[in-house]
Amino acid sequence: MRRLGRTAMVVCSTMLAVGCSDAGTAPENGEATILGRVEETVTPPGTMMAPAAVSAAAQTVFVAEVQSDGSLAQVAEGTVEADGSFQVVGVPSGRENLVVVARDETLADVGRVLVHERTAADASISVAPIDVSTTLEARVFSEARASGGPPSSAEVTLFVHASPDTPPGIVAASEVQAASSGVVAAGQTLTSVFDETGASLDAAARAELLTSAAVAFADARYAGTSQAVAEDALLEDALDGFVGAGPSLEAMVQATAAGATIMDASLVGQSTYRGEHVTEAVRLNLRARRRLAAELTGSAEGPVASHDLYVLGIVEGGVMAASTAAEIGAALEAGVAASLGEVLQATVDLLTPDADALLVLEVETLATEAAQEADLPARLAAATTAQEAAAAVASYRTDVRAAVEAMVTASGSEAVDVDALTSVFIAAYGGPAIH
Numbered sequence: 001m002r003r004l005g006r007t008a009m010v011v012c013s014t015m016l017a018v019g020c021s022d023a024g025t026a027p028e029n030g031e032a033t034i035l036g037r038v039e040e041t042v043t044p045p046g047t048m049m050a051p052a053a054v055s056a057a058a059q060t061v062f063v064a065e066v067q068s069d070g071s072l073a074q075v076a077e078g079t080v081e082a083d084g085s086f087q088v089v090g091v092p093s094g095r096e097n098l099v100v101v102a103r104d105e106t107l108a109d110v111g112r113v114l115v116h117e118r119t120a121a122d123a124s125i126s127v128a129p130i131d132v133s134t135t136l137e138a139r140v141f142s143e144a145r146a147s148g149g150p151p152s153s154a155e156v157t158l159f160v161h162a163s164p165d166t167p168p169g170i171v172a173a174s175e176v177q178a179a180s181s182g183v184v185a186a187g188q189t190l191t192s193v194f195d196e197t198g199a200s201l202d203a204a205a206r207a208e209l210l211t212s213a214a215v216a217f218a219d220a221r222y223a224g225t226s227q228a229v230a231e232d233a234l235l236e237d238a239l240d241g242f243v244g245a246g247p248s249l250e251a252m253v254q255a256t257a258a259g260a261t262i263m264d265a266s267l268v269g270q271s272t273y274r275g276e277h278v279t280e281a282v283r284l285n286l287r288a289r290r291r292l293a294a295e296l297t298g299s300a301e302g303p304v305a306s307h308d309l310y311v312l313g314i315v316e317g318g319v320m321a322a323s324t325a326a327e328i329g330a331a332l333e334a335g336v337a338a339s340l341g342e343v344l345q346a347t348v349d350l351l352t353p354d355a356d357a358l359l360v361l362e363v364e365t366l367a368t369e370a371a372q373e374a375d376l377p378a379r380l381a382a383a384t385t386a387q388e389a390a391a392a393v394a395s396y397r398t399d400v401r402a403a404v405e406a407m408v409t410a411s412g413s414e415a416v417d418v419d420a421l422t423s424v425f426i427a428a429y430g431g432p433a434i435h
Contacts, residue, residue: 030121032091034063034076036222038084038102039129041110042168058102058110058130061086066097070146084129093121097145097153099138102130112138114153116214128221128230132170133162139176140183149184152207154214158238159183159263161280162273164227170273178271185386186263186281192390193255197397199247209245213237231280235287249292250397250423253430254376256285258389260432261380264325268435274325278434282328285432286316293427301420303350307342308427311335329434332377339428344371347421351411359411366407373403374429381433400425 038058058080064072075095078088080102088100098115113127113134128134137160141153151159160179162170169175187203194201201209217234221227242252260281267274293308315338318331344367351367352360372378379396383389401422408418 030093031089032093032119032121032123032125034088034091034098034100034115034125034127036061036086036100036113036127037129038080038086038111040131040164041102041104042132042135042171043108043110057104058084059105060103060107061088061100062103063088063091063098063100063115065095066099066142066145068145070142072099072101072142091119093119093123095119097141099142100127100130101138111135114138114141114157114214114218116153116157116211116218126219126222128218131164131227132166132168133160133164133227136160136162136171136176136179139171140180143176143180144184147180147184149180149187150203151183151187152203152210154207154210155187155203156183157214157217158210158234158284159186159280160277161231162276166273166276170276175271175273178267179273179277181270182263182266182277185266186259188386189259189262189389190255192386193258193393194247194251196390196394197247197251197254199251199255201242201245201247205245206242209241210238213241235280235284238284239287239291249288249295250426250430252288253285253292253426254393254396256281256288257376257430257432258380258383258386258393260285261377261383261434262386262389264432264434265384267325275323275328278325278328279319279322282319282332282432282434283316285430286312286319289427289430290316292423296420296424296427299420300415300417301350301424304343304346304421304424305427307346308339308424311338311342311428314338325434332431332434335431336375336377336429340368340371343424343428344368347407347424351408351413351416355411363407363411366403366410370400370403370407370425371429374400374425376426376430377433381435383433397422397426 041058060079062074062077064074067073076088076091078086080086096118100113101109102111104110111130113130114137115127117125137157140160141156144151191202213234217230220230263281264278267277271277290312293305296305315331315335319328322328322331347367348364352363379392383392404422405418408416
């Protein structure tokens with residue numbers, strides 16, 4: 001439901017012994033201030049209140065710490081102005097795992113947003129506008145905490161996504177539980193596959209790397225940047241952070257493909273909104289593949305890498321236009337089909353510019369075999385756990401390189417680097433398997 005007009009009011013919670021704060025009051029005693037606004041209120045399906053008793057307008061907000069069992073411990077409170085803005089002062093410093101909860105005049109929870117920064121004395125922290133996507137993120141984070149899952153609030157924001165026109169049903173308890181299971185499974189898979197590829201990057205390390213990206217995302221959204229543009233920047237910032245910590249782009253391709261695959265597998269039969277839930281995980285993989293290909297466009301293998309970039313751009317557009325997991329899977333499969341035509345022909349042209357027909361035929365056959373080895377979705381198709389995904393990629397790079405080397409050797413080319421062309425094939429075919 002979209003926000004309606006409202007009358008500002010202050011509601012004090014005597015049970016929680018939290019004092020009220022006027023929106024315009026400056027913080028005292030070195031406490032922090034949190035700034036934000038409500039763009040859309042979301043009354044989750046299944047609320048115990050009668051529809052007539054639930055207001056669409058947010059009247060107050062409170063800031064709370066998400067406890068290890070998923071419950072909320074309120075630490076401060078404020079009012080929502082007529083334009084939807086709010087300013088919560090008096091937030092104690094040194095707090096983390098915070099969430100802002102919007103309430104209507106009946107004190108019903110009508111929206112949430114995560115606070116990714118640790119509060120500090122005299123700090124002013126902006127959060128993303130409260131809408132269906134931020135509400136989903138915040139509820140998923142609470143559920144993940146309750147289940148003992150390791151994903152940080154930043155990792156939740158990276159993976160969880162709801163389009164502006166997504167129905168409120170996506171924040172129903174069953175959907176939140178499904179999405180939380182998916183995010184936790186994706187995080188476990190990233191850890192396992194990074195370990196398998198020799199790039200140790202556990203949940204704690206990723207949380208530290210992703211926090212600045214999530215904070216930048218929140219700042220951009222607060223400043224008026226659209227969700228789509230802010231999410232694009234978040235994906236790129238996340239890749240910068242991961243790669244800067246040590247993993248190669250090839251390792252990123254494998255880890256993100258496996259993470260998206262296992263996330264989707266955990267959602268099968270559990271979620272009506274699989275397409276929404278898995279979108280960002282798939283896009284993170286596509287961005288890693290595009291970046292890997294882009295690094296090679298100026299090399300001798302550049303003509304093939306350029307075809308990679310072209311196809312991957314089309315595939316991401318198809319993923320963004322998709323509304324179901326089946327449509328995302330179809331977009332990815334169409335990308336593989338396009339790569340088989342575009343990339344293989346460019347590879348053969350690169351390796352056999354003046355060769356006779358028999359050699360061209362031999363290289364074409366070997367190129368097809370290399371593509372089959374590089375087909376990561378085929379390896380991941382049966383994986384449903386982090387451990388199975390890690391086992392599926394264990395020999396991936398080695399096998400792809402061996403097939404590419406056989407192809408290059410047969411061609412007699414001395415100008416093409418085997419490792420670079422291996423990277424091109426991994427970029428082309430290193431995607432997730434959508435069940």
